[in-house]
Amino acid sequence: MIAALEYVGPKYRVVTGITMSTCLAIGKTLLGLIAWMEPYWRHLILIIYLPLFVFVIYFWIAPESVRWLISKGRYQDALDILKEAAEINGRFLKENTIKDFTDVKDIETKEEDSSEQWLVCLVFKHKPILFRCVVTPIWWISSILMYYGLTICSIGISGNKYLNFSATIAIEIPGYWIAVLLLDRIGRKAVLVTGFWITGACQVAFIFISKGEFRNYWLSLSVYLIGKMCIAGVSTSLYVYTAELFPTRFRSSLLSYCSMMGRVGGILAPLMPGLAAVVWEHLPFLVFGVLALVSGLLVLLAPETLGAPLPDSMEEAEELGKEAPGFKQHLRTLVFRSQSYTIR
Structure with a gap:
């Protein structure tokens, strides 16, 4: 599920x-x-x-969750699944998406620190x-x-x-x-x-x-x-x-x-x-x-999640339901705030 x-x-x-x-x-x-x-x-x-x-x-047969692979730092595996999905659907990945996955391998994120x-x-x-x-x-x-x-x-x-x-x-x-x-x-x-x-x-x-x-x-x-x-x-x-x-x-x-x-x-x-x-x-x-x-x-005491992308960190999950400036854009990031992946 x-x-x-x-x-x-x-x-x-x-x-x-x-x-x-x-x-x-x-x-x-x-x-x-x-x-x-x-x-x-x-x-x-x-x-x-x-x-x-x-x-x-x-x-x-079933592929692993791309979000889960990214959260575990397995960026190459996630990229391979995205490439396969794009090929099956007759689409292609943006060049900056591939570059993002390559660059992120060297980035120390807050989520990786919290995983310890x-x-x-x-x-x-x-x-x-x-x-x-x-x-x-x-x-x-x-x-x-x-x-x-x-x-x-x-x-x-x-x-x-x-x-x-x-x-x-x-x-x-x-x-x-x-x-x-x-x-x-x-x-x-x-x-x-x-x-x-x-x-x-x-x-x-x-x-x-x-x-x-x-x-x-x-x-x-x-x-x-x-x-x-x-x-x-x-x-x-x-x-x-x-x-x-x-x-x-x-x-x-x-x-x-x-x-x-x-x-x-x-x-x-x-x-x-x-x-x-x-x-x-x-x-x-x-x-x-x-x-x-x-x-x-x-x-009634819990936050509404309608229209909000799935949070990827504790900090993002905490902010659900809050109307902070730029928060919706912040939630759209998968691993880091300035980069995201998409399939066009």
Whole structure:
């Protein structure tokens, strides 16, 4: 996911992330239908996992991220990949671009000096980054808990549990593409806050809709699916937004940290049906609603990244959302302030 976002420019970053999430949703929708046709778990596992061995060859096919190579000082490798990309697309690199990569090998940059420090020390040194490392895991835990919690609880809805599961997954696809239409128009924060709060409102509304009365069955199902659609949009948007909040050199590590913390929500999600059975039928939905409200409020405290190139250093990441003179131009540099690479 990270490498794919770094392959493309800001114009295509959101579409790339949403497309991958859509493919994931299609796969999970098919999983429900395959499980319906082949319920025996041993055969199901073989059907699901054997094709994955094909992707081992991606190690030799997929190119490395140019941004990551530059951040590690591997300028020649980055230049080789850019040349190959230009050749495949029938384009050519500017002469000054090649010269920039040649000259930069001898330049000692501030980013290279900071790479000698431990990441933990750098995070505590830069307070805005530290704050993001505190609040972003809360977003991830909340979104993953609601995402998987609503998916797992869907089999408890009356009707065919396999079809219920597939429908709950399929509704994610419009959620993803609604997000892609809005992320580059109203901003990352607006999409996340709205998505969290609509999901929370749906959970509260679901509690008050009597599922025992036939006339309210379709209403409760609709509210349930709207909530799942919104949290799906939030979940895929978080990948894009979180990646944009952290610098290239540490983006993979910090995004992995957020994703790892988010798995706490994934661990708790399977416990929700048991919690409903032992304590209160609608307690999981109350928990989802509270988490959605809190997470939406915390998103308001983070900077907007709409239109900002990916930051490449802690200093650039700190400046996200600030309107300092020349800051936009400063962000466009990859390794040093006065030089940049482009493909014409």
